[in-house]
Amino acid sequence: MKLKLIFIFFAAICIMSFNSGAFGASKQTPPSPSVVVPESRYTFPTVIDGTEVTHDFIIQNKGDAPLAIEKVKTG
Helix, strand or coil: CHHHHHHHHHHHHHHHHHHHCCCCCCCCCCCCCCEECCCCCCCCCCCCCCCCCCCCCCCEECCCCCCCCCCCCCC
């Protein structure tokens, strides 16, 4: 009976160790993009009606995978 309890305890410790990565198994996250937009809003100054105005927004990818920009809508 005592030997059976020791075996069960040892097996439980081994299972917990494997799940926690204690035996060198690293849990790495897959590569992913990370978008950074330093300026997310811009207010245009007053202009004469019909004047074309533009503004460039800087979009940076600080991640380690390509960033796809889709479905852009103007406000």
